Amino acid sequence: MKLYTLKTEIDAVPVADDFIAIEAPRPDCPDGGIVARVIYLSLDPYVGSRLRGRHMGEAPPKPMEGAIPGAIVGQVVKSRAAGVSEGDFVHAMEGGWQEFAAIPAGHFRKLDPKSAPLRAHIGVLGxxxxxxxxxxxxxxxxxxxxxxxxxxxxxxxxxxxxxxxxxxxxxxxxxxxxxxxxxxxxxxxxxxxxxxxxxxxxxxxxxxxxxxxxxxxxxxxxxxxxxxxxxxxxxxxxxxxxxxxxxxxxxxxxxxxxxxxxxxxxxxxxxxxxxxxDFYSRWDEYAAEAAAWIRDGKLAFAEDHADGLDQAPALFAKLMRGANVGKPIITVSEEQA
Amino acid sequence: MKLYTLKTEIDAVPVADDFIAIEAPRPDCPDGGIVARVIYLSLDPYVGSRLRGRHMGEAPPKPMEGAIPGAIVGQVVKSRAAGVSEGDFVHAMEGGWQEFAAIPAGHFRKLDPKSAPLRAHIGVLGxxxxxxxxxxxxxxxxxxxxxxxxxxxxxxxxxxxxxxxxxxxxxxxxxxxxxxxxxxxxxxxxxxxxxxxxxxxxxxxxxxxxxxxxxxxxxxxxxxxxxxxxxxxxxxxxxxxxxxxxxxxxxxxxxxxxxxxxxxxxxxxxxxxxxxxDFYSRWDEYAAEAAAWIRDGKLAFAEDHADGLDQAPALFAKLMRGANVGKPIITVSEEQA
The missing domain is CATH 3.40.50.720 (NAD(P)-binding Rossmann-like Domain)
Structure with missing residues (x-):
C-alpha cells in the first residue's frame, strides 16, 4: 500500500517537498484493534508543529518509514475488537497519511453513518x-x-x-x-x-x-x-x-x-x-449533539477538499501558508469500496 | 501639620531622599466625610509603582504638594458623616503620609477597636x-x-x-x-x-x-x-x-x-x-472572619514597625529594597491622644 512519510527530519515549517510516498506492507491487525481502509484524511495545523517535534512532547514520525500523522475516517477491513465488524465506520486520531491504518484497542470510535455525513467527522464533528x-x-x-x-x-x-x-x-x-x-x-x-x-x-x-x-x-x-x-x-x-x-x-x-x-x-x-x-471521553456526546445541530441547519461547515492521497502534501503546504478556506480534507478512497 | 511629599517627579524606584516633609494646613472636612488624626500608616509595594505613574492608571501625587499615598488607621477628629462621631476609629485607603487626613464620604470604614488590635487593620485585616x-x-x-x-x-x-x-x-x-x-x-x-x-x-x-x-x-x-x-x-x-x-x-x-x-x-x-x-465591598465581612482567626491563634502577623512619620522615607526605601521582614507600619501618633 501507499504511505506518505518525511524524506528527512525537518526543522522548519513543512513544504510539499518534505513528503514522499513509499510502498509499505499492509499493516497487521493489533490485538483488540482493527485495520481500517482510510476514506477521509484530516490535515490539521498542529501537525506542522508535531513534525518538528514541537507538539506536546510527541515524537515526529521516523523519516522514510512512519506515516505522517493525521486523523481519519475509515472503514474496518479487519477486526480483532469486540463489537466491531468488517464494514463498520470508524474515526481515529492516529490514522495517518496512508491507504490502510492499524488502530490499537481504545484508539478509535465507531461512527453511525446515518447521524451525519461521514466526512463531517473529520472537521465539525471531529x-x-x-x-x-x-x-x-x-x-x-x-x-x-x-x-x-x-x-x-x-x-x-x-x-x-x-x-x-x-x-x-x-x-x-x-x-x-x-x-x-x-x-x-x-x-x-x-x-x-x-x-x-x-x-x-x-x-x-x-x-x-x-x-x-x-x-x-x-x-x-x-x-x-x-x-x-x-x-x-x-x-x-x-x-x-x-x-x-x-x-x-x-x-x-x-x-x-x-x-x-x-x-x-x-x-x-x-x-x-x-x-x-482531555475531552476525548466526551466525543460521542459532543458528536451526537452537534449532529443534531447539523441536521437542524444550525451548524455549518466548509471544506477545502482534494481527491486522492497524492494531494496531501500540496494541501498541507497550503494549510501551512494559511491559504486554505475551509477545513482541509483528503478523500483517500470511496465511501463504498 | 506635617505632610510628606515628593521633591520632584520621579522615574525610578523611590529612595528615601525622594521624599520631603512640608508644612500644610490641616485639611477641611468634606461634605459627608471626615477628618482623621492618623495613628498608623501603611507602606505598601504598589506605591513604589504608583509614585511613578505606573499603577492602574492612578496619578502620582503632585511634587511639593500632595501627600504620598498610603492606607491609614486613624481616629475621627471632625465628622460630617452620618453615624460617625469624633473619637471613632476608621480605616482609609487614601490616607497618606501626613498627620491629619480628610477622607471623603464612602472612602473609609469604621473599625471596632475591640475585635482586633487596631494596627492589625493596616496589614492582616487591611x-x-x-x-x-x-x-x-x-x-x-x-x-x-x-x-x-x-x-x-x-x-x-x-x-x-x-x-x-x-x-x-x-x-x-x-x-x-x-x-x-x-x-x-x-x-x-x-x-x-x-x-x-x-x-x-x-x-x-x-x-x-x-x-x-x-x-x-x-x-x-x-x-x-x-x-x-x-x-x-x-x-x-x-x-x-x-x-x-x-x-x-x-x-x-x-x-x-x-x-x-x-x-x-x-x-x-x-x-x-x-x-x-473589586473586593472592597466585602472588607467588613473579611475583617470580622479574620479577627476571629487572630483571636483563636490561627492567623499570625509580623510587623516591621517604626515610630514617627519621619521614619516613613527610610522604612519605605527598605521595603523597596526588599529588606523588610514583616509588614512595614509607621506609628504616626498614639492610639489614645
Missing amino acids: MPGLTAWAGITQLAKVMAGDVVLIDAAAGAVGGTAGQIARIKGASKAVGIAGGPEKCRLVTETYGFDACIDYKAEGWQAALKEALPEGASVFFENVSAEMAMTALSVSQTYVRGVLCGLADAYQSSGPAPHALNAGAIIGKRAQLRGLVVY | MPGLTAWAGITQLAKVMAGDVVLIDAAAGAVGGTAGQIARIKGASKAVGIAGGPEKCRLVTETYGFDACIDYKAEGWQAALKEALPEGASVFFENVSAEMAMTALSVSQTYVRGVLCGLADAYQSSGPAPHALNAGAIIGKRAQLRGLVVY
Whole structure:
C-alpha cells in the first residue's frame, strides 16, 4: 500500500517537498484493534508543529518509514475488537497519511453513518469541533448575553466555536480572519455578526468599533500577541480560552508566546489553557449533539477538499501558508469500496 | 501639620531622599466625610509603582504638594458623616503620609477597636489581608487537599494567603522568600510547611523537591518569570492567581511581564488576574472572619514597625529594597491622644 512519510527530519515549517510516498506492507491487525481502509484524511495545523517535534512532547514520525500523522475516517477491513465488524465506520486520531491504518484497542470510535455525513467527522464533528465545543461550553462556559471574540475564525475550530457560542446564547460573535474571502465565509456561512480582516489596514480600529461593549469571552487560536489584542478590546473579567498558537505551528522562528501579566491583572482576566485530549471521553456526546445541530441547519461547515492521497502534501503546504478556506480534507478512497 | 511629599517627579524606584516633609494646613472636612488624626500608616509595594505613574492608571501625587499615598488607621477628629462621631476609629485607603487626613464620604470604614488590635487593620485585616483572602477563597477557591505555592511569602499578602489556605483546608503550603530570616518567618510564624530561599543556590531544585505532588494552586506576587517557575512545579489544571508584580514595582527597567502561553496551554492552567479593589465591598465581612482567626491563634502577623512619620522615607526605601521582614507600619501618633 501507499504511505506518505518525511524524506528527512525537518526543522522548519513543512513544504510539499518534505513528503514522499513509499510502498509499505499492509499493516497487521493489533490485538483488540482493527485495520481500517482510510476514506477521509484530516490535515490539521498542529501537525506542522508535531513534525518538528514541537507538539506536546510527541515524537515526529521516523523519516522514510512512519506515516505522517493525521486523523481519519475509515472503514474496518479487519477486526480483532469486540463489537466491531468488517464494514463498520470508524474515526481515529492516529490514522495517518496512508491507504490502510492499524488502530490499537481504545484508539478509535465507531461512527453511525446515518447521524451525519461521514466526512463531517473529520472537521465539525471531529477534533476541531470537539475543541471548539470544549472551549466554548466547558472552559468559557458561554451563556446568554456573552459577547464572543474568536480569531482564526475561518478555521474549523474558530468557525465552529462561533456557531456553538451563538447556539448557547451568546448575543454576538465577532471573528478575526485573514482576507476578504475568509471573512465572507465567517459571516455568510458561519453566521458571525462581523469579521475583521487582520490583513487590512486599520483592522485594530475596526475591531474596536465592532466591539463597543467589549468582549466577555475570547477564544485564542493564533498567538499570544493576538490574545493581548483580544484582551485590549475585552470587558473587565473577560474569560479567555487559550486554545492554540497557530502562528507558532506555521513559523520557524522562536515564538515568544508572551502574554502580558500586567494587562491580565488589570483586566481581571480569567485565562484557561485548553488541550482537547482531555475531552476525548466526551466525543460521542459532543458528536451526537452537534449532529443534531447539523441536521437542524444550525451548524455549518466548509471544506477545502482534494481527491486522492497524492494531494496531501500540496494541501498541507497550503494549510501551512494559511491559504486554505475551509477545513482541509483528503478523500483517500470511496465511501463504498 | 506635617505632610510628606515628593521633591520632584520621579522615574525610578523611590529612595528615601525622594521624599520631603512640608508644612500644610490641616485639611477641611468634606461634605459627608471626615477628618482623621492618623495613628498608623501603611507602606505598601504598589506605591513604589504608583509614585511613578505606573499603577492602574492612578496619578502620582503632585511634587511639593500632595501627600504620598498610603492606607491609614486613624481616629475621627471632625465628622460630617452620618453615624460617625469624633473619637471613632476608621480605616482609609487614601490616607497618606501626613498627620491629619480628610477622607471623603464612602472612602473609609469604621473599625471596632475591640475585635482586633487596631494596627492589625493596616496589614492582616487591611488591604494585604483582603487581597490574600480574595485570591485564596474567591479566585483560587482553595479547598481540602489543595497544595498551595506562594511567593513573596514573608510579605503581608503572601504570609496571610498561606495561612488562610491552610485554614480553608489546603493540605500543604509552600512559600518562596528571599533569605533565611524571611524563610524562618514563613515557616515558624506563618506555619508554612516549607519555605524555599530563592537567593540560595539550587533553589529551583529545592522547590521541586518540596513539591513532589506538584502545586494545585499558585499565588503570584512577584513576576511573570516567577509565575512560570511556579507553573513548572504545578499539577495539570493548576489554578494560578496573578496578584502582583512586585519585581516591577521595585525595579526601573522595562518589565516584560511575559507569561508563556504555550506552557499555560500545556498545563491546562487556569489563571486569574486579581485586583483587590473589586473586593472592597466585602472588607467588613473579611475583617470580622479574620479577627476571629487572630483571636483563636490561627492567623499570625509580623510587623516591621517604626515610630514617627519621619521614619516613613527610610522604612519605605527598605521595603523597596526588599529588606523588610514583616509588614512595614509607621506609628504616626498614639492610639489614645
